[in-house]
Amino acid sequence: MNNVITANKVVNFIEQWPQTRTEPVCAFIYDLQALREHAAFRVQSLPKQCRLFYAVKANSDIEILKQLTGIVHGFEAASLGEIRKIREVSSSVPILFGGPGKTDLELAGAIEHRVSLIHAESVHELQRINLIAQQRGTTVQVLLRVNLHSSFPEATLSMGGRPTQFGIDEEEVPEAIRLALSLPAIKLEGFHLHSISNNLDAKRHAELVSLYFSRVRQWAEEFGLTVSVLNAGGGIGVNYADLERQFDWDTFTRELQNVLDEQAWDGLQLLFEPGRYITAACGWYASQVIDIKRNHGKHYAIVRGGTNHFRLPVSWQHSHPFEIIPLPHWPYPIPRTELEDAEVTVVGQLCTPKDVLAKDARVPRLRIGDVVLFRYAGAYGWSISHHDFLSHPHPEHVYLV
Template identity: 60%
Template structure:
């Protein structure tokens, strides 16, 4: 993987274009790069953390983007990291030995749970009775008491979002109807201390006021269970789920409405001894990352125009995984050093495809452009989350993109 650090830049539209144009003059190979604006990332995340009500904490879900430079940038800003594997725990501990870690996800192995204990994870989100059994057994051999949150798959009804992990059958959490049976068994786990409940019911929710109502629902039912089962409620974990509007970039989740209404909510709904946790990923890193890729070919096939780009879903899998056309802008490159003609389309709809040997390698479909030429560069916005991190990098063994960090 190629890694480049570019100091002294603030990533704005003009700066990105300048950076790409400079790359065109200094390298012969077609451009393919992730570009991260660390200054914008820092400003955005710091603002999110500082604007939260005092009784709440913001953790970064590193599954969205576990790039080392991103983690090092975020470590001083967030209250901790949320992880979903031992591998992610190790990545975090390579950045900081002390930063708090929350560990969630289904199907944790004994090695992962053992690692969580050895690496000093603050809270483990338990997903089943079997996981409680495994964790209690491991803790008994160490003679320690392990703090956990019980992850519950609520009955709902829940708001609509791009992905739903709760309110319907999924592999996540403890079925709410089974919670009484689980609580009856808690006394069988002397090395487990239940400190609250974890809820991560949906992903990519865009309505700020509805999200506050969802958090209110979490708080109320968690307090009800705390009283019912005699468990001190130290934490309510509302998970992540705050989304990004890829279809309309100008119409994003209203964070300041969210935190304002959340402050009012916490004053009336949550005891001062309880801390509300959030585990945001996409919302924190998406807007500060870009995927730049050069147009290699333009052709028509069965009356459909295609632009083939240097890269594709093996670098940037988000569009195909969510079945959407990802937003981009065209960076025009005037230099054409060849004697043969330069393919182009004018005022036409065009589909953006990658280099893979599959018709599913599509980044955007039937997008109408005033013009596009081979050698121009497409700059995909909001690519800082679930882009490189979830992609099948080595399919067909194409070169990896550059990773450029603008400070």
């Protein structure tokens, strides 16, 4: 993805925003061409045994799903609502269904909507999948999600290797395999091992896949399994602290090919289901400064919107990267407050001190009326935010083609 071209396209759009508008600028802006090109390159450069699914949880916007349909091999859903959104876009695209707490309604809906694979997160869930499938006179293809007892590369979130709500404890895997093989409406296709999230080390990520292979091979040999699918999850990260140093995809695919050459077997499909890594860079959150003040020795820029729109910074407890788009229009017959070469904390309109988007960031110049443009806002922004807190208006959603 050419971030310079994308940035110029977004900046040009904001600078052309009508000066006659009465409300401050507040919008999520998506470069759909950049999204398509980024996703297509990742799909095309993976080894031939691999399939790339997009994890809808990162951004479930219907327009995003439309753009990715036909590029990625399918979608990963974590709720019946996400499954329905996917089916709204395509009646036939493959769907993986995961999540640690699936209700009977969701499992029945997954079967009704013809998902390709269900990730069973516990022995109890495996039994319920079987019962619901029997009631419908069908067989369901299942992967067992496993929480391994291993050390993993450092990442922002750990889904496995320690106590979490995700997956079947590795010690209980033999019991789960025996049960799956005995259930008449279950077809055990393989395993799902998604242990970390937001990993930035490409070489270590390939090593993680190698570890997955070794564990799955042990189970296959012990139980005489034909494993056709190994789902290595997502977990590929985005570096918000240094946007110019991102996950090295070329190194990853090169190392991954070595892993496959050494460990893969005939008939195996290796699945990946990234979310953040696919959509983060194509999205921008633009919010106009409505006030600048100094309080207890610190400068604050208050922007239209806030964490009720873009919750990622406070959720991940980081200062989100941004740039400033100076807008010349000034509609008031009063002085225009500005900062020069100063540190500023960018906050929203909410009545809570936690409504912080960027903290103590140095800016060369910032004025009331300028637009703060947050980069890499295409994942876990709008989709995870508490939209109606204080009942402020929602942002606009703009799609650049």
